[in-house]
Amino acid sequence: MIFDARPCDLGEGPLWHPLRKQLFWFDILNRKLLSVDANGPRDWGFAQMVSAAGWIDHDRLLIAGEDGLSLFDIETGVLTPYRAVEADRPDTRSNDGRADPLGGFWFGTMGKQAQPGQGAIYRYYRGEVRQIYADLTIPNAICFPPQGDFAHFCDTVTSCVMKVALDANGWPSAAPKVFLDLRAEGLHPDGAVVDAAGVLWLAQWGAGRVAAYGPDGRFLRAVAIGAPHSSCPAFAGERLFCTTARQGMSPDQLAAHPDAGKVFCSDSIALGQTEHQVIL
Template sequence: MVKVFDATQCALGEGPLWHPERHSLFWFDILEMRLYGEGSVRQFDEHVSAAGWVDHDTLLIASETQLFSYNLETGAQTHIAPLEADNAVTRSNDGRADPFGGFWIGSMGKQAEKYAGTIHRYYRGAVEVLFEGITVSNAICFTPDRKFALYTDTHSRRVMRVALDAEGWPKDAPEVFIDTRIEGLNPDGAVIDAQGCLWVAQWGASRVARYGSDGVFMGAVSIAAKQASCPAFGGPDLSTLYITSAAVGLDGPDEGKTYFIETQAQGQREHRVIL
């Protein structure tokens, strides 16, 4: 049964991250420029959207202009690298640490301007462009065998898969992994479990859908909020599925809350970012 994990109604809840050393869930409200977790609300002065863990006390956070390290105990921030700092149109959106110590982060237009977004990779001190011409970057996640990365442009309604080389860089052209255009679904944030199954939030459909490693639909978890935005696995054995949602543009007591459900699946331990 799906339950409410946190009743805060986020305008745009996103970026849930289970910190494997703190055993805590962190997530963002992008539009309100806030980070939630461990009973605290941390306010920033620009949009923040996604994070990876560096060590017990440190996150790497993506904002609209930079990647920066953030100390969860002191609040200290250290600039790591610029992120489209000279582009006032865009902000960061979906992101996740990769199995090689890197961090993939997508951008998008603040008003969802068509093709304004880019997917970047931070790796060992530098940010490189991976894919351009994306409207709403989402669903960044990695297979447990370290062979593939997945991502989507929500606007396209297709989840893409790209093969990775030995250092985690794309080595082939992306291919369509899941096509939801016929169903009219909107893939948003996603995570891959330890068995290689994709769990992807479907914006506007009140659910997170599960697909096998072959891309075949296996079922879905429904939530009360219409705009499911991103899932993450956590809990003592990584079998708890957390789901953020967004209240923006909607009225109703269930919108924007963060939900959870105990599953029979097991997630992957979130990868550590190497600065």
């Protein structure tokens, strides 16, 4: 069912804030953060593209944008620069991101025209920002199991989701390995989240679904989303949200899929993890 009917050109980065009991998400191309609170729909516009967030406390988010990481005050709407990342590269923007179980925050960058090899993945942890991976094109699927001993990520153009072991401080401790190879199925991995049982829930761009894979990589089931370009899932208890996009769709395709770009939700899907808090 439709959770929010405002169409996004490129909906991304849904975050269920556990203290506020409130969903936040982004329309990257239109430089907006959107939400719904007790007073109804809300949105905030920015001078730069923004794409992903983690919660710091009741009133603040850490937001990834074109210039790096910023602190956002939900009540005042003020965005304050915090850590510059690729601020000298006007050809790139941020993309997928998620807080990890140790209070760090992983986020990807990519070329604004998805130029091959111009993307990277960074991690913020206790004041430090470190580049983890480079030479990516569309970094996505950043997510973590409850125990926090490994991370997933992908480069969408490869159709493979990776798995990498983490050390006690949450930094990669080995070379990434392929966890899911979706090339034979022609599927394109986008955003992802891991539930409380360790099941990976993966939005698949162009397939109109969020697919569930067990810890062994075995396909379990899929939840249909009412628009082709399913971009990123998030859990609130047993409710599954998913953002979608209109980007790249022709007028005929948009006419055939009038709900493209909206946020969808499905109830009683699986028990999600509580989104991890970012520790500054």
